[in-house]
Amino acid sequence: MSSMFYENLNLELIPDQAMRPGGLKLTKDVLEIVGVKPNFKVLDVACGIGTTLLTLIEDFKCYVCGLDLSTKLLGRAKIKLRSKGCNLLAHLICADSEFIPMREQSFDVVICECSLSLFPNKLNALKEMARVVRREGKVVITDVIIKDRAVKDVKGAAWCMCIAGAETLEGYIGLIEKAGLNVTYSRDVSEVYDWSSVDEEVRKTLEGKIGYAVIVGVRC
Numbered sequence: 001m002s003s004m005f006y007e008n009l010n011l012e013l014i015p016d017q018a019m020r021p022g023g024l025k026l027t028k029d030v031l032e033i034v035g036v037k038p039n040f041k042v043l044d045v046a047c048g049i050g051t052t053l054l055t056l057i058e059d060f061k062c063y064v065c066g067l068d069l070s071t072k073l074l075g076r077a078k079i080k081l082r083s084k085g086c087n088l089l090a091h092l093i094c095a096d097s098e099f100i101p102m103r104e105q106s107f108d109v110v111i112c113e114c115s116l117s118l119f120p121n122k123l124n125a126l127k128e129m130a131r132v133v134r135r136e137g138k139v140v141i142t143d144v145i146i147k148d149r150a151v152k153d154v155k156g157a158a159w160c161m162c163i164a165g166a167e168t169l170e171g172y173i174g175l176i177e178k179a180g181l182n183v184t185y186s187r188d189v190s191e192v193y194d195w196s197s198v199d200e201e202v203r204k205t206l207e208g209k210i211g212y213a214v215i216v217g218v219r220c
Contacts, residue, residue, distance in 0.1 A: 020114035021212045022192035026142065027052055027113065028059065030214055033185065034138045036060050040108040043067060045097050045129060046115035050077030050090070057086045065091045065107070067100060097125040105134040113142045116172070117165040126179035130219055139181055139217045145169045145188070148209035163206075169213045181217030188213050 036042065038061035044052050047066030056062040068074050074092050081087040095101050097112075098121055110129045119125045129139045144166040146152065151163060167175065173183050190211030195203050 020142075021144075022142070022189060024051065024055060026189065026192055026214075027055060030111075030140055030142060031056070031060060033214075034109060034140055034216055036062060036109055039063065041065070041106065043100075043102070043107045043110045043129075043132060045100075045110060045112040045125070046118075047077060047092075048073050050080045050092075052111065052113060053077065053090050054080060054084060054086060057081075057089050058084065063089055065093065065102070067093045067095050067097065069094065069096055098128060100128040100132050102132045104131050105137075106132045108134060108137050109140065110137070111140040114144065114162065116141055117143050117162045117167070119165070122165075122167075123175055123178055126175055126181070126217075130179045130181050130217070133219050135219055137219050138184075139176070139219070141172065141176065141215045141217075142189075143172065143213065145172065145190075145211045145213045146209075147190075147211050151206060151209040154205055163210060166210070169211075169215075172213065172215055176215060176217040179217070180219070182220050183215060184218050185216035186213065187215075 040062045042056050042062045043065045045067050047053055047068050050066055053064045053066045056064045066077055071094050074094055078087065078092060081090050093101065097119055110133045112129065116122055116125065133139055144162045146166050146168050154163065169186060169188060173186055176183055188211055192212050195207050
């Protein structure tokens with residue numbers, strides 16, 4: 001359902017940085033925090049149209065793999081990468097995040113941005129991310145967090161799938177630890193939301209009740 005929603009958006013009219021809270025600035029900050037280095041192999045789970053993949057190649061000189069359930073979004077990612085001459089450094093896979101078709105310990109880093117909240121079985125997806133990252137490698141999650149559980153009952157203009165499926169920060173940490181990862185970094189970065197540009201009705205309903213967070217788990 002969520003992949004169909006994003007497929008139907010006119011992504012050409014939406015700036016890359018507007019597709020998730022914090023945009024590319026937060027992505028780059030997070031990649032710096034986890035120590036991504038040139039020649040790292042990085043998996044982007046739910047890579048969408050490939051914005052983070054391109055950043056990893058151009059700014060961090062990594063080899064990347066992008067996984068998404070939508071062939072349409074992967075097609076757009078392929079076009080984006082080819083237009084920048086980066087397609088040979090990226091491998092795109094159409095697959096479910098709960099069944100990642102890669103060998104164990106294939107990647108130095110796995111990243112999943114603003115997507116875990118959309119997954120039907122978050123724990124299974126996290127176990128797969130933990131499986132394919134190398135020992136001492138890092139799984140990076142950024143996502144919407146719930147600060148007031150009453151927001152789960154919100155309907156109307158303020159409803160969206162990521163809020164419906166979101167956890168508290170503590171809830172995400174618990175899931176990541178259950179997946180076999182050691183959480184070494186977690187931070188509430190709710191300041192990335194610009195509520196001044198949001199519809200007044202939505203702002204009154206959601207401001208202070210949702211947030212955004214970065215969590216890093218390490219495979220021991």
